[in-house]
Amino acid sequence: MYISKSFIPILKNNPSEAKIKSHQLMLRVGMIKQSSAGIYSWLPLGFKVMKKIEEIVRQEQNKIGAQEILMPTIQSSEIWKESGRYEDYGEEMLRIKDRQNREMLYGPTNEELVTDIFRSSVKSYKSLPQLLYHIQWKFRDEIRPRFGIMRCREFYMKDAYSFDISDKEAIFSYNKFFLSYLKTFKRLDLTAIPMAADTGPIGGNLSHEFIILAETGESKIYTDKRIFEVENAETKLEENSLENLRKKYEQFYSVTDDKFNKDEFESKVSEKNRLKTKGIEVGHIFYFGDKYSKAMQASVDLPGGKKDFVKMGSYGIGVSRLVGAIIEAKYDHKNEIMKWPISVAPYDVSIIPMINKNDSSALEKANQINSQFIKNGIDAIIDDTDENFSSKIKKMNLIGAPYQIILGKQIDGDLLEFKETGQEAKKINLNQIIKIIKEEKEKI
Amino acid sequence: MYISKSFIPILKNNPSEAKIKSHQLMLRVGMIKQSSAGIYSWLPLGFKVMKKIEEIVRQEQNKIGAQEILMPTIQSSEIWKESGRYEDYGEEMLRIKDRQNREMLYGPTNEELVTDIFRSSVKSYKSLPQLLYHIQWKFRDEIRPRFGIMRCREFYMKDAYSFDISDKEAIFSYNKFFLSYLKTFKRLDLTAIPMAADTGPIGGNLSHEFIILAETGESKIYTDKRIFEVENAETKLEENSLENLRKKYEQFYSVTDDKFNKDEFESKVSEKNRLKTKGIEVGHIFYFGDKYSKAMQASVDLPGGKKDFVKMGSYGIGVSRLVGAIIEAKYDHKNEIMKWPISVAPYDVSIIPMINKNDSSALEKANQINSQFIKNGIDAIIDDTDENFSSKIKKMNLIGAPYQIILGKQIDGDLLEFKETGQEAKKINLNQIIKIIKEEKEKI
Numbered sequence: 025m026y027i028s029k030s031f032i033p034i035l036k037n038n039p040s041e042a043k044i045k046s047h048q049l050m051l052r053v054g055m056i057k058q059s060s061a062g063i064y065s066w067l068p069l070g071f072k073v074m075k076k077i078e079e080i081v082r083q084e085q086n087k088i089g090a091q092e093i094l095m096p097t098i099q100s101s102e103i104w105k106e107s108g109r110y111e112d113y114g115e116e117m118l119r120i121k122d123r124q125n126r127e128m129l130y131g132p133t134n135e136e137l138v139t140d141i142f143r144s145s146v147k148s149y150k151s152l153p154q155l156l157y158h159i160q161w162k163f164r165d166e167i168r169p170r171f172g173i174m175r176c177r178e179f180y181m182k183d184a185y186s187f188d189i190s191d192k193e194a195i196f197s198y199n200k201f202f203l204s205y206l207k208t209f210k211r212l213d214l215t216a217i218p219m220a221a222d223t224g225p226i227g228g229n230l231s232h233e234f235i236i237l238a239e240t241g242e243s244k245i246y247t248d249k250r251i252f253e254v255e256n257a258e259t260k261l262e263e264n265s266l267e268n269l270r271k272k273y274e275q276f277y278s279v280t281d282d283k284f285n286k287d288e289f290e291s292k293v294s295e296k297n298r299l300k301t302k303g304i305e306v307g308h309i310f311y312f313g314d315k316y317s318k319a320m321q322a323s324v325d326l327p328g329g330k331k332d333f334v335k336m337g338s339y340g341i342g343v344s345r346l347v348g349a350i351i352e353a354k355y356d357h358k359n360e361i362m363k364w365p366i367s368v369a370p371y372d373v374s375i376i377p378m379i380n381k382n383d384s385s386a387l388e389k390a391n392q393i394n395s396q397f398i399k400n401g402i403d404a405i406i407d408d409t410d411e412n413f414s415s416k417i418k419k420m421n422l423i424g425a426p427y428q429i430i431l432g433k434q435i436d437g438d439l440l441e442f443k444e445t446g447q448e449a450k451k452i453n454l455n456q457i458i459k460i461i462k463e464e465k466e467k468i
Numbered sequence: 469m470y471i472s473k474s475f476i477p478i479l480k481n482n483p484s485e486a487k488i489k490s491h492q493l494m495l496r497v498g499m500i501k502q503s504s505a506g507i508y509s510w511l512p513l514g515f516k517v518m519k520k521i522e523e524i525v526r527q528e529q530n531k532i533g534a535q536e537i538l539m540p541t542i543q544s545s546e547i548w549k550e551s552g553r554y555e556d557y558g559e560e561m562l563r564i565k566d567r568q569n570r571e572m573l574y575g576p577t578n579e580e581l582v583t584d585i586f587r588s589s590v591k592s593y594k595s596l597p598q599l600l601y602h603i604q605w606k607f608r609d610e611i612r613p614r615f616g617i618m619r620c621r622e623f624y625m626k627d628a629y630s631f632d633i634s635d636k637e638a639i640f641s642y643n644k645f646f647l648s649y650l651k652t653f654k655r656l657d658l659t660a661i662p663m664a665a666d667t668g669p670i671g672g673n674l675s676h677e678f679i680i681l682a683e684t685g686e687s688k689i690y691t692d693k694r695i696f697e698v699e700n701a702e703t704k705l706e707e708n709s710l711e712n713l714r715k716k717y718e719q720f721y722s723v724t725d726d727k728f729n730k731d732e733f734e735s736k737v738s739e740k741n742r743l744k745t746k747g748i749e750v751g752h753i754f755y756f757g758d759k760y761s762k763a764m765q766a767s768v769d770l771p772g773g774k775k776d777f778v779k780m781g782s783y784g785i786g787v788s789r790l791v792g793a794i795i796e797a798k799y800d801h802k803n804e805i806m807k808w809p810i811s812v813a814p815y816d817v818s819i820i821p822m823i824n825k826n827d828s829s830a831l832e833k834a835n836q837i838n839s840q841f842i843k844n845g846i847d848a849i850i851d852d853t854d855e856n857f858s859s860k861i862k863k864m865n866l867i868g869a870p871y872q873i874i875l876g877k878q879i880d881g882d883l884l885e886f887k888e889t890g891q892e893a894k895k896i897n898l899n900q901i902i903k904i905i906k907e908e909k910e911k912i
């Protein structure tokens with residue numbers, strides 16, 4: 025793709041309205057455009073990143089046997105009155121009257137709607153467990169939307185729901201998502217720590233937040249540094265293996281401020297292992313038993329002929345928020361260098377030819393290289409403008425393809441100036457470059 | 469996938485509330501579930517079909533150089549006041565007040581929002597043409613939603629927008645979408661006829677609807693049968709080639725009832741070529757010049773130093789509606805047999821083993837076959853229940869995988885009973901079956 029043909033409206037300077045670096049970069053490099061307070065349009069560069077995140081989230085949901093559905097954005101108030109949350113939810117719920125004056129709302133979450141689908145479809149324990157998820161726009165009418173897409177009003181979220189016949193089975197489902205979340209964030213090149221959390225308006229008594237470390241995060245966190253060493257590579261999708269993984273994490277003190285207790289922290293964590301910092305919540309999982317199934321009469325036939333309310337959990341990942349979270353974790357703000365993980369990068373590599381009025385040989389070379397990239401499934405962006413070389417490099421450092429090829433005046437035989445974005449350049453030939461990029465892409 | 473593990477809630481009988489066959493089948497076989505009037509949840513079977521349609525639509529947009537973005541569902545009323553459509557739109561627009569009492573709305577279409585994005589991003593003719601599209605939920609508050617997802621309130625639509633400096637360039641963009649739409653519908657195994665149409669609330673003076681023939685359609689159509697013979701295989705993405713394609717279509721009389729004139733029809737079309745029937749609108753394209761760019765001050769610098777308002781068109785495909793439209797075109801309602809085009813089928817093939825209490829050998833055979841299918845990228849659904857054979861076949865005829873393998877009591881060496889859904893069975897071996905299905909999938 026030529027940058028001159030792409031729709032990437034880049035700003036010369038950081039926009040003054042943006043307070044955190046993800047918001048700055050996303051506006052600066054034309055990933056998003058605000059359309060009204062807390063509501064954004066996703067332009068091609070931001071859209072590509074979000075879609076790649078969405079696909080990784082989807083694959084990891086499918087791997088644990090969750091099935092994808094799609095619930096609508098606009099819901100009837102009736103089911104929310106059944107669960108009792110219509111009044112509880114307060115002003116964050118966007119309430120709507122349709123032309124027939126019926127009370128509707130823009131779904132902030134979907135426990136009620138998925139319970140309604142379940143109760144009308146599933147009658148027997150034989151069909152359990154059921155894990156259902158969808159990836160859909162949600163709306164929460166934040167009183168003070170801020171930080172770009174990190175705390176906005178219309179946001180894109182994966183939410184999953186589990187249905188089981190017993191607490192024991194339900195915890196097994198919970199733990200499947202626990203593992204799935206760790207794997208999802210790993211593929212996004214993020215270290216997310218699961219932390220015991222309060223359940224808030226969702227309810228229930230078991231809950232973990234998944235937090236990535238970032239100074240700009242809104243969550244205060246208190247943890248034991250050894251938690252970063254827990255591995256899940258050997259964990260299997262089996263009840264005991266999953267339970268052991270959760271125990272390995274839970275042996276380390278790790279909470280957000282709503283559960284923080286200073287004495288407990290200091291008695292459980294030796295001074296050298298204490299970490300107090302800030303983080304960004306990128307996932308949240310809940311087990312709440314029959315809170316909704318009881319209120320909404322969602323029961324199944326049990327083996328002996330009795331009926332019981334199903335035990336449910338819910339599991340969220342902020343897909344649009346993750347775009348910002350990755351920037352917070354990866355963007356070198358001081359040097360204005362972004363390097364996207366290749367799993368979600370808008371382009372795999374940028375090609376930066378020096379172009380003068382009388383000399384387009386470097387652009388021709390760029391085209392030749394790109395035709396080889398296309399054959400190898402590598403997605404490149406070429407700066408085909410005649411801007412000066414340093415401003416081209418600056419621009420590509422912001423766009424953040426993880427690799428760069430720099431084509432200056434003189435080209436040294438077969439050798440090309442190639443670098444990981446933000447690192448030193450080295451001279452290697454095109455076949456080697458293709459090999460390096462393909463190997464990285466295969467690891468995704 | 470075992471049918472016992474899938475979330476496919478099948479009804480024994482046709483639901484009485486459904487008046488047309490797509491609505492009947494979609495409820496019957498658990499593709500959708502109504503959540504409130506004109507608003508539906510998509511269950512796994514329906515979701516899979518819709519996602520495959522979406523991906524084909526996306527690929528054909530990308531092929532003509534359109535770039536994907538994503539605009540939000542909730543918009544500010546301000547831009548609609550700029551264009552003058554806020555009052556015009558009437559009660560079909562879902563109007564919303566947020567907690568700050570600001571006037572918002574759920575976007576029924578996006579001319580205003582995309583023009584706002586364009587005007588703040590593009591300043592020069594050098595960046596044109598620009599073709600932008602998104603695939604997003606829309607809401608139109610129909611007074612009488614009906615026919616399931618065919619005339620519902622919340623629906624999934626691809627809408628694209630073109631920006632050019634002159635009428636001539638803009639017609640070139642228009643014609644790119646014209647071709648793209650023909651190719652899109654062809655890949656869905658639909659014959660869509662482009663018809664001159666009124667522009668309605670979008671405005672402008674050039675417009676085509678793309679209509680597929682169906683007795684249950686809401687559009688009356690009058691056409692010359694020879695229009696079905698027009699070919700586009702040789703058409704290139706070049707100005708003249710595209711213009712010739714449109715002329716080839718336009719030589720034949722072909723209109724919906726809003727443009728119908730009896731005398732014209734009878735004078736232009738000989739009696740034997742006249743076709744009066746009904747159809748379903750699956751796409752609609754518009755050219756409206758500077759209608760929005762002028763009202764919203766979206767101009768670019770021209771070569772000579774002057775400025776001018778950009779010339780715009782818009783281009784819609786009803787992605788969720790297409791699921792129903794394909795059923796209307798393909799479902800043999802009398803015999804209760806659905807055969808999805810393999811390009812969008814929820815499964816490529818269904819495997820139907822006869823299972824008795826004491827004999828699960830056919831199920832084991834099904835599993836062996838499926839492991840070969842998985843290796844070859846073929847997606848199968850296995851009926852692993854112990855229901856009787858005829859009800860299993862009936863169920864699979866409704867689910868509509870385009871191929872079926874029937875595993876009865878006796879298995880004849882290597883030979884399997886294989887059929888195209890709704891056709892006669894033949895006995896061939898597994899390798900031949902794999903070859904047939906793979907060849908069909910490669911044609912997509």
